[in-house]
Amino acid sequence: MMTVQIEVGDTALIVNISGGTMFTTLRKRIEIPYNFIEEVQVGNFKFPLTAIKxxxxxxxxxxxxxxxxxxxxxFLSYHDANKVAILGLKEFEFDRIVIENEDPEQLVKNILMRCSHINN
Incomplete structure (x- = not known):
């Protein structure tokens, strides 16, 4: 069950959070203006043992x-670390956002289409 839905808006990427994830993160939504996105990639995220929750x-x-x-x-939200999009952000509340998506390659393409400032 996914508790995070991603909306590719006109000016921002919107992460809608529901269910248990909403209670554990104490938020319903993260709105990321595209100009704060520095890099985006399809990832295989390795969760380090040194992570501090x-x-x-x-x-x-x-x-x-x-x-x-x-x-x-x-900000993390995933079951399958092989099906995530990883966003690198600048001057934003989070430095990185790692979110699972059914089609992370397409999500990354959709974000890149709106981030002409990123050189791939």
């Missing part, structure tokens, strides 16, 4: 919430 949940099969990894602030 701020709010959220970590189980063998699920990671969601706000974590500090290598002194950077991450």
């Amino acid at each position: 701020r709010t959220g949940i970590t189980t063998m099969g699920y990671k969601a919430g706000i974590f500090i990894i290598d002194k950077k602030k991450y």
Whole structure:
């Protein structure tokens, strides 16, 4: 069950959060203006043992919430670390956002189409 829905809006990427993830992260939505996105990639995210949980949940099969990894602030939401989009952000509340998507390649293409400032 996905508790995060991604909307590719005209001026911003909107992450809508529901269910248990909403309670563990204490938020319903993260709106990321495209000009804050520095990089975007389809990933195979390796969750480090050194991650510090701020709010959220970590189980063998699920990671969601706000974590500090290598002194950077991450928002994570995924079951399958091989089906995630990884966003690198600048001057934003989070340094990285890692979210699972059924079609991460298409999501990344859709974001890149709106981020002409990113050189791929």
